[in-house]
Every structure is written in C-alpha cells, then in structure tokens.
Amino acid sequence: MNVTKPLPLAGVCVVEIGHSLAAPYAGMILGSLGAEVIKVENAEGGDYARDWGPPFIDGAAALFHAINHGKSSIAMSLADQREAGLLRELIVQRADVVLQNLKAGGVEKYGLGAAQLMAAKPSLVYCNLGAFGTSGPLRDKPGYDPLVQALGGLMSFLGGPGEPLSRIPVSVNDMGTGLWAAIGVLAALFRRQATGAGEAVSVSLYETAIAWGGVQIADYLASGVLPGRWGSGTAAIVPHQAFECADATIMVAAGNDGLFRRLCGVLDIAALADDPRFATNGARVTNREALIARLQQAFGAKPAAHWLATLDAAGIPCGPIQSIDQVVVHEQTRALDLLKTTSDGAATIVGLPISFDGERPGAIGKTPKLGEHNHLLAQTAQETH
Structure with missing residues (x-):
C-alpha cells in the first residue's frame, strides 16, 4: 500500500x-x-x-x-x-x-x-x-x-x-x-x-x-550593443521563432546547425544550409532578415498540421501556438x-x-x-x- x-x-x-x-x-x-x-x-x-x-x-x-x-x-x-x-x-x-x-x-x-x-x-x-x-x-x-x-x-x-x-x-x-x-x-x-x-x-x-534581464545585460556589457526587439524570436539563436503557415502560426526552434540543416531539408530548400550566410548560427544571426524571409516563404505554402507532423518526424522542436482554452484541455495538461x-x-x-x-x-x-x-x-x- x-x-x-x-x-x-x-x-x-x-x-x-x-x-x-x-x-x-x-x-x-x-x-x-x-x-x-x-x-x-x-x-x-x-x-x-x-x-x-x-x-x-x-x-x-x-x-x-x-x-x-x-x-x-x-x-x-x-x-x-x-x-x-x-x-x-x-x-x-x-x-x-x-x-x-x-x-x-x-x-x-x-x-x-x-x-x-x-x-x-x-x-x-x-x-x-x-x-x-x-x-x-x-x-x-x-x-x-x-x-x-x-x-x-x-x-x-x-x-x-x-x-x-x-x-x-x-x-x-x-x-x-x-x-x-x-x-x-x-x-x-x-x-x-x-x-x-x-x-x-x-x-x-x-x-x-x-x-x-541578466542575459541581455551580460550581452550589452560585453558588446556595447543594446538588445534588439525580435518579437517571437530571440537575439542569439536563429531560427528560433514563430512562422505563419497557410492557415495558422506555429513555433519552430532549430537551435543548432544540425537542426537547421534538417529544417532546410524538410522545407525542400536544402541548399540553404550550405550558404555561407547561414551555415553557422553566428552567420544566421547576422543575416537574420534574409533567412527569415526565405523560411517564411516556405512555411506559408502549406498548412500548419502538415508542417507540425513533418517537423516532429524530423525531430525538429516545434509546436502550435495555443490559446488558454486549448491549454486547459490539452492531454499533456491533463496527464500532469x-x-x-x-x-x-x-x-x-x-x-x-x-x-x-x-x-x-x-x-x-x-x-x-x-x-x-x-x-x-x-x-x-x-x-x-
């Protein structure tokens, strides 16, 4: 007992x-x-x-x-x-x-x-x-x-x-x-x-x-550059933000070079992973705007359910953006x-x-x-x- x-x-x-x-x-x-x-x-x-x-x-x-x-x-x-x-x-x-x-x-x-x-x-x-x-x-x-x-x-x-x-x-x-x-x-x-x-x-x-704000303060004291405003994204990792699909918005966190390469394969833009502008996280941060525009174009071509299933199958962290009414009935919330x-x-x-x-x-x-x-x-x- x-x-x-x-x-x-x-x-x-x-x-x-x-x-x-x-x-x-x-x-x-x-x-x-x-x-x-x-x-x-x-x-x-x-x-x-x-x-x-x-x-x-x-x-x-x-x-x-x-x-x-x-x-x-x-x-x-x-x-x-x-x-x-x-x-x-x-x-x-x-x-x-x-x-x-x-x-x-x-x-x-x-x-x-x-x-x-x-x-x-x-x-x-x-x-x-x-x-x-x-x-x-x-x-x-x-x-x-x-x-x-x-x-x-x-x-x-x-x-x-x-x-x-x-x-x-x-x-x-x-x-x-x-x-x-x-x-x-x-x-x-x-x-x-x-x-x-x-x-x-x-x-x-x-x-x-x-x-x-400890991370942003440490970054500023090291670089002298004030933190930017990145919406759903983050300053030091790209891509790590929300993307609009054909019917809804999803969150994608490809937080390292390997995940980025897999993401490019899933989106059928594999060559992007070898582009020197995007090959490393530092390069992707520097060239954020050009990369995000290209990724957004790819995500917008198909519905969220397609991308969530495909990204999950590839082991790329992702998820829907849920409202509170969805959160409280979600099976994960109930299981916990x-x-x-x-x-x-x-x-x-x-x-x-x-x-x-x-x-x-x-x-x-x-x-x-x-x-x-x-x-x-x-x-x-x-x-x-």
Whole structure:
C-alpha cells in the first residue's frame, strides 16, 4: 500500500503580512509545500486582490483564489496597538516565518519589523518583499509590476521592430519576487537547522527584473550593443521563432546547425544550409532578415498540421501556438494533473509545478473569507493572559 508522505514544510507556520501579489504568491508556494499560512488582512476590505476582477467566485476575484487558497485569514487593523500586539504575540508563539510586503517602513511603526520581531524570537526567518530593495535612491518609492518592467529595462526589448512598447502581460516581477522569497526562506530554514538562528531575507521587484534581464545585460556589457526587439524570436539563436503557415502560426526552434540543416531539408530548400550566410548560427544571426524571409516563404505554402507532423518526424522542436482554452484541455495538461480544485469545490486553480517522487502536492484548501480565522488572535489573547 502506498502511503502519502507528509509535505516537506508540514509543521512550519508562516505569517503573511502582505497584499496584492508578491508576498501572497510566496505564501501560496510555502503553503502548497505544506506550511500553515496565516494571512493578515486589513479589516477594511481586506487584500486589494479580493477585488481584482471580474471574474469573481464567492465574492472574491478568481485571481485571489488562485494565490490565496489554503490559507487562514485574520482581519485586523495594524494601527490598533492592541491588535498589533496580539499579532506580535502570535508570531512569537507560533511563527517560523514572516513574509511582508507593506510599503517601506510600514511594519516597523507597528512593532512588526524584522529587527523588532527577531529580538523577541531569534529563530524567526523574516522576509521583506520590497519594490526597489533596501538601499539606493529608490528604496522608499512604491512600485508595481508594470512600473518595474519599465524601469528594469524589460519593456525596452519586448515586441517586434517598430511596434509600440509593451509589457509582459503576466506579473513576472511580482510572481518572480515571490519565487525568490520562497527560495530565500527555504535556504534560511535549511541553515537554521544547523545554527538554530533565524535571519532576515530581502528581495524586491526591481532586483527580480534585473535578474530576468541578466542575459541581455551580460550581452550589452560585453558588446556595447543594446538588445534588439525580435518579437517571437530571440537575439542569439536563429531560427528560433514563430512562422505563419497557410492557415495558422506555429513555433519552430532549430537551435543548432544540425537542426537547421534538417529544417532546410524538410522545407525542400536544402541548399540553404550550405550558404555561407547561414551555415553557422553566428552567420544566421547576422543575416537574420534574409533567412527569415526565405523560411517564411516556405512555411506559408502549406498548412500548419502538415508542417507540425513533418517537423516532429524530423525531430525538429516545434509546436502550435495555443490559446488558454486549448491549454486547459490539452492531454499533456491533463496527464500532469496540473489543474486542481479547492477543497470546497469553488475554484479551479493551477497546482504547484513541482512533484516529489512523481506525486504533486494536491491538498488544495479552500480560499478564506475575510477574517474567517480571527479566532487565532482571540486564542493568542487567552494564552497571553
């Protein structure tokens, strides 16, 4: 008989003093790995993300369910000294980890900053998720994902030549910062096993954006040339982009000379692989426009299904460009069991993209109502007195 293992963070308690996306996303990751996550929300309306819809499910935005399922919710006013004191006691009594993404200086004035809480509980792992980091001229400036995509340089190389500037329509810096927070917290918890001491972890949206652009920054510092805007393509590999077939668009990634030679054979333009302008990847990058025009001409002659089958048979990486409705019913998505339903059946969300011994964490708790777990503060008050 197979016995399901406890999740890796079973027994760990996380208090999330956060809103919107970055800290809640980190909390969702830690919670999906087995931690108990106690979410602290403003009594007046709760987390802003509760209203980030439509669509809404049970009065909260679908986005809120996706990021906050399985947590407990305490609704309170941090400005109320008694309530802030109870939260402090709850953290000292129960928490292993605190996540916070309030504006700079916000938690300190309530006695809930890293130094303040770690003085009372030295084993605490405390993670600050900020906008621009803990030093520098922008450290106190509020920040949101689109702003940081702009300031961090990401928008400068998105889209195609001559197109209006655009942002990635996913909150990559919020979610990426949540990922870095989870990594930092896990590393600190691992070190605590050896030392017994907690520590303060700091991450920010701006640092995350700079990290996403790490390859482009390294290229620029080496060459002095700013990154181009290549649409579906990439700067350093050609051909590695979308092509329009007779009836639809497909993605093709012929990432080395051997794959390019095979691609030319499939497209019945084999001589192109021996043309000095295209024989190596460096040459193909230099002569990108001439090559892409020739390949596009060939792809446009036949429908997508023909090219996908032929490219697959030749071992050339390729695929259709799917819309979300196609993704959620795709047999690969179903085979991986990625879509999960909350325990109350209210919402379907994307599960954690990690498996342990072939098993994906699957205990998806329901999304809390605002203040549903305020009894935790009442218990703390009773235990304190």
